[in-house]
Amino acid sequence: MIEKLIRSEIRSFIPYNANQQPYKIKLDANESPFNLPLKVREKLSAFILENPQLNLYPDTDSIQLRQALAEHWDADEQGIIAGTGSDQLIQLISNVFVGTGDKVIYPVPSFGMYRDSCVIAGGVPVQYLLNPNKKFEYSKETIIEGYEKEQPKIIYICNPNNPTGNIMSREDIMEVARHCRNSVIVVDEAYAEFCDVTVIPYVKEYENLLVLRTFSKAYGLAGIRCGYSISCRKLADAINLARPPYNISSLSQYTAQLVLSEKEEIRENIAYLIAQRERMKGELAGIKGIEVYNSYANFILVKADNCSEVYKRLCEKGIFVRAFGHASLLAGCMRISVGTYEQNTIFLDELSTICYNN
Structure with a gap:
């Protein structure tokens, strides 16, 4: 039944x-093979022993963490959202922008949450192919053609792409953002620390551009489930419409702040x-x-x-x-x-x- x-x-x-x-x-x-830096573990231990106030709900807006991230990236604090891993943010983006019958285009092969979040929201997932015969290279022309044909609400680019490891150039991503003005361009940079390529500086220029980052990979914090998005204020305000209250635990917020200080x-x-x-x-x-x-x-x-x-x-x-x-x-x-x-x-x-x- x-x-x-x-x-x-x-x-x-x-x-x-x-x-x-x-x-x-x-x-x-x-996952990272490295444990938390010793200084971080010592400070985290002291925090727990002193008074972590775990009997109280956490800061629902992750204010101190967002301030630390804004300083780290020279970004607008109001354009940053913390989430329970990138997964939660991907679902929030779909929940806000995708309704019944709305289309989302995403790379294949890539991270399965792009498709799943679209379906859960009632949308229609449309894939664009990363051709194995061309070493899974991205094609800006393929994405732009998909945009013209499908008129999607969201376009996903995973950079570097999981599981293929290849990247799309910064210039090509920005050309997609310029051309596809009526779609939210989500650039998932979960692994970007390992290639030093990012489009975060461009969120100030493009109100349809959103970048996803995580503490799970390069920072070695997969166990705290903490990710974040960076965009313009207007786009962040829209995504916050669907963000649940108290979505990041106090311990996760504090731990993420600590590792940012151990650069x-x-x-x-x-x-x-x-x-x-x-x-x-x-x-x-x-x-x-x-x-x-x-x-x-x-x-x-x-x-x-x-x-x-x-x-x-x-x-x-x-x-x-x-x-x-x-x-x-x-x-x-x-x-x-x-x-x-x-x-x-x-x-x-x-x-x-x-x-x-x-």
Whole structure:
């Protein structure tokens, strides 16, 4: 009986199922391998011991966090919204702008929440293809053609793109923003710290431009579920219409503020992971049966001969990566998060052994 009550358009949804089995090395979720900086942990401990006032609701507007972010980015505090990860912000954007029959265009392959949030809001998702035969490159012409044909409320660009790792140039994104004036251009920069490409400075010029960022990747705070958007005030005011009260916990707000103050250690961690990414790309390219896609994020997409068997044997060794099964554009592909030197070395050695023994 319950199934009949579920909206028909979401009956086919598959709940997200993270791999929670015991593991030796976890390289499947694009998490940082680094713990919180020691200074941050000490300050967080002191905050909890002193009086965190967890019996009270948190600041519903995340004022101090937004002030810290505004200073960090030289941005307008009133154009910043904090959310429970980028996921919540993506859903809020759809809830505000997408009604029954409204269209949203988004890249494929990419982050599944762009499509799902549109469907949940009652909209019509329309994909634009990142061609695997062209190394999943973005095409501004393809996006603009989609805009002219579909007249979407929202256009998504994931930059760098997850799971392919490629980027769209700043110039091409801005051309899309200039041309597609009647759509909200959402640029998801969850992994942008690993390529140093951002369009955040341009939100002052384009009222239809919104940038998503997160503390989950480069800052190593996936466990606190905190992301944010940066846009002009008018766009932020619109999204706040659907934001629930008290959406970020007091501990999450405070922890995010603390890591923003430890910029040097975070920069060192990012530089370390970029160096490891480049090392892994080179070594993966030398392994039999492995095709490597270029990446500007903290992960690498590869295509493997007999991928399902390779993935199975890695799991048997307690090494988790993300496999995409028979997904049409990603068939035979695996996404590997960049870990520490030691983790990456173990993974590369095991993968090499598996591939050469196939």
